[in-house]
Every structure is written in structure tokens, then in C-alpha cells.
Amino acid sequence: MVQPAADFGRPGAAALLKLLAPYPGRAAMAWRVALICALTALVTSAYGTPEAAISAYAVFFLNRPDRLTSALLSVAMLLLVTVLLGLVLIVAICVLDDPVWRVASIALLSIGLLFVTSASKLRPVGAIVAMIVGFALDKLGSVPFGEVATRALLYVWLMVAIPIGIAICVNLILAPSPRRLACRELAKRLRLAARSLNDPNAARDGLAACLRQGDAQIGTWLKLSVVEGSSVRADAGALKQAVSSTLAILVAADLAAHEPSGRLPAAFSAPIIETLEEMADMLDAGGYPVDIELDLPADSNLTPLMRIAVASLRDAIVGFAAVESEAAPAQSPPRRGGFFLPDAFTNPDHIRYAFKTTVAAMFCYLLYSQLDWPGIHTCFITVYMVSLGTTAETVEKLTLRIAGCLIGALLGTAAIVYVMPGLTSVGELMGVVLIGAWLSAWVAFGSPRISYAGFQIAFAFFLCVIQGAAPGFDLTLARDRTIGILLGNVVVYLVFTRVWPVSIAVRIDATLAALQQQWMRLTALGQTTTRRAQAASAMAQYGALAQDLALAHYEPSWVRPAPQWIAERQRTLAELGALEGPMFLLAERSTGDAAIGAWLRRLTGAASPEPTEVGQTIRPNPDRKDATTDALTAAVRVALINLGNARLIKLKHGSSGGATKEQNTHEPT
Template identity: 70%
Template structure:
């Protein structure tokens, strides 16, 4: 079973080392980001554009692991920035000469963009656009006349266009294709399953984490691979089936790793592991395995759970890329479609988020303008980078950002003191930027648990090191910008924890209810591919809810629910996690099995009939079904007898640590 949700956060020193450990593709991603930032620094030096540090930092928001999304995102952002700079030009015509109107326009545009950010699909980039527009309007207020303002806007467009253009060029040349990433990920999962059959104890945590990732990213890569030509359209159904089969392999391997009675003897484990290793090599080479033969000894003598594992692995491996066409596809789900979210104009949290973030930003803006300390203008920028929808997320990311800010300041100051005095050309500056960016990107594009620290290290490092078109070593600039970032973090913390604080609790309750309904739908599906896709999504959502509960200890005591509430939700998630494998395997063998409804009803606290209906006499797999029912019931009974007070005490102790 999964680790208790409350124990998933606050990594210790050993956990941090694990989060920093290399994995396939991490070094390549860090090198690509570092190269783009270094080239951006070189081009901005050549053109002498303003705020070159921001140009380099924007690179972190433009790039994805695959080349298609990286290129599309860069082009889309360039179009958006162009449109919004046109808006700034129009607004500047009326507000440039009047400070009061200029402040009002900054606040109004900020509120509008942040509302759209919270209530629409613009969420990933909306805050950045709000920050750019507000910062540009502020900068335009210091120019002496209109022609200079027009030129400043043109330079602002160049400032943002440079990282976009460099990102597109570099990604087209060296970024991996979506097909390669999908094949590499599937190969990693098959190798993990193979290793778990031989050494189950050392792979339990990795298998659970792999199932919590879901299949959505791989599915997206496969669709993109058809777009960019790295996969033939005719291969797409077989590749999608390979993703589905990989999930079945992982679930079977997870059962064998966690249950002693499901562990396969060496006569079964060795040939299966060898076959999975060969399949992984084919996927890494750019193909996919077909016509797979796997001969196993007779399974009749195996214990029921071990027989389930052996049969599921053999079926999933031999039909790895064979498209399932023997069952009708369910009707397609209605698209949620549209630019705005369904609750965009009914949920007051969108308006409150926009108001809180705008208030924090305007406080910082007025602070550094009224005390005439423009060096700390980074507090204004930081507000947009730190503010998130819930109090827990905001405080968690703020904690990571403060840690990243201090690390970035140390690195930037060290670079100014020891490297800048001997750097006389833009190429030397490129080298310094490359080294600092590589370290930041290694953290930022690794585990989500520490990613925000990497983003903050990059921001502070760039603010310290990139002070103009040529190498410079003014420690005052580095000091002021670091102070500004810390001020921005503190202002956001005070506002988001005191004004309309939003707990994660509502999202957890809604997510639990939705997961229970989803598993009921999964149990009724007869099409294997659709059933497995929905199961993978449900497992990923369960992992997301575990992370939501884990972030609750970042909420202040007046925002966080009481310990009993948290213990009850942790127990509900633990029970759902314990039932995932039995429910999946039962649905694979017996679609529509009423035992799954009974389990879900027990999770909901509803009264159900005594016992589980007996299996049909015509079913040749009665003993395997009985074994799966016994497994699920045993796990439920074990968790239902766990004392809620002990769970609450554990959370309280953990949160106070």
C-alpha cells in the first residue's frame, strides 16, 4: 500500500539526495535549458536589450521534455506577448503621463489577467503575462516622452522574442521527439516490472510511484509523435495498446511484489523478466514488440494469487501491441471544452485569487516607488511567480522559493566575486550563465517536490549575474534584487494566509467522491483499453490527492482542518489505495462484478449485504476470484481496525516536527 499521505512531504536530507539523483533524460534536459539560457544571454548582450535576466528566466517556462510542445509553446507565447504588448501600447497612450491612471491601469489589467489565469486554460502562463504588462507600464512611466516609450515597447518585444526564437531553434535541432520519450518511458516501466519479479522488496516504492504517474503524459507524447512524423499514423493504435498492456504488467508486478502468496517462483519469474527486458530494448530502439512468445510452466499448481499474476503477465506480454477489437467501444465522453472552466463565473475563488494577487503586487509596487528604491522591484515580479490557488500550495512553494532564493543569492554573489572580475567578454558571461542554469534546471525539471526551488535559484542567479549587456560585478544590484524577492515572498504569505485563505480540504473531498464514482464506472466497462486508461487516470488522481493531503501541514492552524478530519481522509485514501489492485484485476476478469460496488459502498460508509455474492458455478476461475475478494476484504479489515486517533496523533506529531 501507499505511504500515508501525511508522510509524503517534508523530505529529509536522505530524501533530498534521492530527489536529486539522476534519471534518464534529466541531464539532457538540464543541458538543453542551460544552452538556451546561455545563448539568450549572448543575444541580449549583442542587442543590449533591457532586463536581460528576465529574458533568460522566461526560458524555464517555455520548454517541455519533447520538441513539439516546446516549439508550440514558444510560438504561442510569442503571439500572446505580441497581442498584450499591443494592449500596453494602447493603454500607455492614455495613462503614460498620469501616475494615478497608470497605477489604476496596472491594477485593472493585473486583476483581469489573473482572473482569466485562474478561471481558464491560460493558467500556466497568465501570471507571467500579468507580470510583464505591469512591469512594462511601470517602466514606461519613467520615460521622458512618447517616442522613447514606443521604442521601449519595441525593445520589450525584442526582450521577450529572443528567448522564444532561441528556444525554437535549439529544440528543433536537439530536443528529443515525443515518440522517443514515450518509448523510453515504456521501456523504463517494463524494466522496473522485470526487476520487481526478481527482487520485489527493493522495487515496491518505485512500482507504486510509477502507477501514480498515470498514462496521460505517454498518451500525449504518442499523439504528438503522429503530428511531428516520428510515428506513423498506422502505428498509433498498436502503440496505444502497448501503453494499456504496460499498465496491466505493472499492476500484476505490483501484486507480486506486495503479497507473499502472489510471488512467482524462479521458473516463472526468470523467463518473464528476460522477455520484458527484450521488449524494453525494442522500445528504446524506436520500435515496438509484436508476435511475442512466452512459454511458462503449468500454472495450475500455483497459489491462486500467483496464478493471477502469471496469467495476467502472460496475456499482457503476448498481446502487448495487439489492438483489442473484440468488445464495443463505449460512447465518447462529453468534452468539457471551451476556454473557460465550467465554474469560471460562478466560483468566487477565481475573483478572490485575482484580488489577492493584485493587492500583493500593488503593495510591492507602491512600496518600492514611494521609498524610491527601484532596486527591489523584484518584489513585484515575485508576487506573480509565487501566488497559487490554495494557501497550502502558496506556502509550500514560498518555502521552496525562499530556500532557492538564498541558494541563488549565494551562487550569484560567488560568481560576481570570483568569476566576473576575470570575465571580459560575452562568451565568459555565457559560460557563467550555462553553469548556473544547469544546476537550476537539474532541480527545476526533476521531482515536483523541489522543482520550485530550482526556478527560484535561476531567477535570483540571473538577477545577480546578468546586470546588463556586458559582464558586471555590482554587489549592490545583487543585494537589492535578493531583498526584493524576499519581500515579495513575505507579502504573499501574509495576504494569502490572512485574506480569504483557501484550504485544500474542499478539493480533497470532491476528489474522493469523484474517484469512487470513477471506479464504479471502470468496473462496468467491457472494452479493455478504455477500462485500463480510466484505471490509470484513477490511480494518478489518487496520488494527486495524497499530495494534497501532504501539503496540508503547510497551512496555518486557522486554515487547516482539524486532525480528526485529516485522519479520516488519510484513512479513506489508504483504503482506496489498498483496493485499487483487487478492483482492477477483478474488473479485468469479471466486468460488472458486484463485489467492486460493495467495496466502494463500504468506503462511503453505506450499509451493504453481508458477505460477497458467491461466484457463478460456470466460472472456471472461481478460486482466483475468491482469492482477489479475500485480498480486498483482508486489506479493508486491516485498515478499518486501525485506530483513527493514532492516525490523527501521527499527523499532529508530523506537522509539528
């Protein structure tokens, strides 16, 4: 579970190819999105609605892996757009006849909506909302007020309502239920644990990826399954316990697979692997295993780390779906805040983000208006799609979008030149849209590291090939729209790197401190499911923090923190990753183990009162009586502490040897 510092840089060609590799559910998601896009092209062609390419592109924002979230998101988006268009109509009545006031209203509404976007839970869709309002006011400015303008607003509503209606129908029919996805993810994790016990090298990356994903998405699916009716509350409670047990299985399997002195003999690993495979089959079938029996030999001849792995695997497997007793009151999770973030009205970065994005968008708007070049209006749309809170995120997104734009424009131009002239019907156009949408969705709904490129491929491709109610062949239109996308990207880069640039360094330090506090709080949690949920959240936070450190390389030199600063945070994060397994296993066996606090204080530079200094071998003290010896034998606790210390030694000295060579000096107990 240790992440080398070399893994924090930009992905190479091999890593990019790995990000494009298939995984369960990816092809189904791509085909579902492609089908909705093709049907959207059909309906918009039948009704002759304008901007059909944007209708097809909106599909990418309306779909999630499960059918309930997709349907709820679609309905919420339709209601939001309806309210916004009502707002646009009210504003248009007052300002439509005066170009100056129309431009001013676009700017003021943009600033207000973008501020709310940055400072509230509207962040995922707020920029799109601001873009719709500005784009609608712009379009209304080109038509006479009255019935024509009202009809134009109706077409804008249809532009969004058509893909929403099709998405709801297709998702309710084809998309899997939340419970199905939760069970499938648990089954995948159990099979990865079994594969790692059988062949550690074959499952190393997959095991680490599961630990970094956390359990939040699975927990959300289980809650939605109760709302949807695919799970009764009793099943949801058992499956929630299964999520908790799966985390313990993954951590124990990681220890047994990747620590030389923890690798299990075949007499132990074989029955565990067989049981895990059977459990995975039950989950794939839609159920979950209960009353599990696991017969293992006596562990008296195993090393301490082997005994830890066996005990953890046995306990988690046997009690896989057994709901924990409520004898001890559960720790109530921290109360969630309201609609606005805690620093919404104190952090100047929120209003600065709104102002910068609006300035970039209005520059593009005035540029194509004064040049009388409406074909590049996509620069205005692109500004809202690309801008993010920090410079690093904006530049990364911009880089991916430029690459995606060039790929999408190339595919779209090739389709116009070689495919479109031979098309004679809307059905054939649907086929072209289906293929382009599938390729884009395969990228967009894969890893977050490349997903933005997939969205941009779809945007550029649709703008090229969907030119109206019938197959179009206008290369000038495709050229202008591509130029607009590239122009919007350049403008955003110049504004966000020169005007109040926000480095991702501030967020990295805050997240790192919060991550250390998460592990510190873990020592005080007595209930197993609550403690494991906290550990899963911390492991997922580690992955997000590692991604932020990788994003720091995208910042220009005058914004990016010093290399030494990045190296120090990488080292601290790697040390936390090295200690995750030992801290989790210590907390599993004893509440409030002092060794965890000592490690964490050492990472922050504080003095450690415990004798756990790096490089010091801990020997059991038979005279010492504390909370740890009540639940864990001294030899096992010592093995875990020495495991953590040995991993820190490896990171400190860059040793190429095994992380736990000194573990072999302990006699089996």
C-alpha cells in the same frame, strides 16, 4: 500499492536527496535549458537589450521534454506577448501622462487577467501574462511618451522574442521526438516490472511512482508523434495498446512481487523477466514488439494469487501491441469544457484570487515607487510568480521560493566576488550562466515537490550575475534584487493567509469523491483499453490527492483543517490505495463485479449488500451464478476479494504482519 499514513508529511532530508537523484532524461533536459540560457546571454549582450536576466529566466517556461511541445509553446508565447504588448500600447496612449490613471490601469488589467487565469485554461501562464503587462506599463511610466516609449516596448518584445527564437532552434535540433519519449517511458516501466519480479525490494518505489504517474503524458506524446510525423497512425494505435498493456503488466508485477502468496517461482518468473527485457530493448530502439511468444509451465500447482499474476502477465505480454477489436463500441470520453471552467462565474474564489494578488502586487509597486528604490522592483514580479489558488499551495511555493532565492543569491554573490572579477569576455560570462542554469534546471525539471525552488534559484542567480551587456560586479544590485524577492514572498504570505484564505480541504473532499466515482465507473466499462485508461487516471488521481494532503501541513493553524479531519482522509485514501490492485484485477476478469461496488460503498459509509465485510473470509458458492463466475473461477475471485479484505484489516488494526497471511490457507487449485 498501499501508502502508509506516515508518507503524507513533509519530506525529510533523505527524501529531498532522493528527489535530486538522476533519472533518464533529466541531465539532457538540464543541459538543453542551460545551453539556451547561455546563448540568450550571448545574444542579449550583443544587442544590449535591457533586463537580460529576465530573458534568460524566461527560458525555464519555454521548454518541455519533447521538441514539438517546446516549439509550439514558444510560438504560442510569442504570439501572446505580441498581442499583450499591443494592448499595453493602446492603454499607454490613454494613461501614460497621468500617474494615477497609469496605476489604476495596472490594477484593473491585473484583476481582469488574473480572474481569467484562475477561471480558465490560461492558468499555467496567466500570472506571467499579468506580470508582463503591469511591468511594461511601469517601465513606460519612467520614459517620455513618443519614440522612446515605442522603442521601450520593442525592447520588451525582444526581451521575450530572443529566448523564444533560440529555444525553438535548439529544441528542434537537440530535443527528442514525442515518440522517442513515449517508447523510452514504456521501456523503463517494463524494466521496472522485470526488476520487481527478480528483486521486489529493489523496484518497489519505482514501480509505485510509475503507477502514480498515470498514462496521460504518454498518450499525449503518442498523439503529438502523429502530428509531428514520427509515427504513422497504425504505429500510434499499436503503441496506445502497448500503453494499456504496460499498465496491466505493472499491476500484475506489483501483485507478484509484494504479496507473499503471489510471488512466482523461478520457473515462471525467469522467462517473463527475459521477455520483458527483450521488449524493453525493442522499445528503446524505436520499435515495438509484435507476435510475442511466452512459454510457461502449467499453472495447476500455483496458488490462486500466483495464477492471477501469471495469467495477467501472459495476456498483457502476448497481446502487448495487438490493437483491440472494435466489435464493441468504445466508450466515448467525457466531453471537455470550453475555455472557462464550469464554476468560472459562480465561484467567488476566482475573483478573490485576482483581487488578493493584485493588492499584494500594487502594495509592492507603490512601496518601491514611494521609497524611490527601483532596485527592489523584483518584489512586484515575485508576487505574480508565487500566488496560487489555495493557501497551502501558495505557502508551499513561497517556502520553496525563499529557499531557492537564498541559494541562488548565495551562488550569485559568490560568483560576483570570486569569479566575475576574472572574466574578460562575454564567452566567459556564458560559461558562468551555463553552470548556474544547469544547476537550477536540474532542480526545476525534477520532482514537482521541489521544482519551484529550482525556478527561484535561476531567477535569483541570473539577477545577480547578468547585470548588463558585460560581466558585472555590483553587489548592491544583487542585494537589492534579493531583498525585493524576499519582500514579495512576505507580502504574498501575509495577504493570502489573512484575506479570504482558501483551504485546500475543499479540493481534497471533491477530489476524493471524484476518485471513488472513477473506480465505480470502472466496473461498467467493457472495452479493455478504455477501462485501463480509466484505472490509470484513477491511480494518477490518487497521487495528486496524496500530494494535496501533504500540502495541508503548509497551511497556518487558523486555515488548516483539524488533525482528525486529515487523519480520516488519509485513512480513506490509504484504503483506496490498498484496494487498487484487487479492483483492477477483478475488473480485468469480469465487467461489473459486485465486490468493487461493495468496497467503495463501505469506504463512503454506505451499507454493503455484498458479503465482503472487512475481516470476513469469502468462500466460493457453487450454486451462485452471476457475471463474475462466467469469466473467473470461484477460487480466483475469492482470492482477490480476500486480498482486498486482508489489506483493509492491516490498515484498520495497524498489523505489522503480511497483508495476506490468510491467503496461505487456500489450497492450490
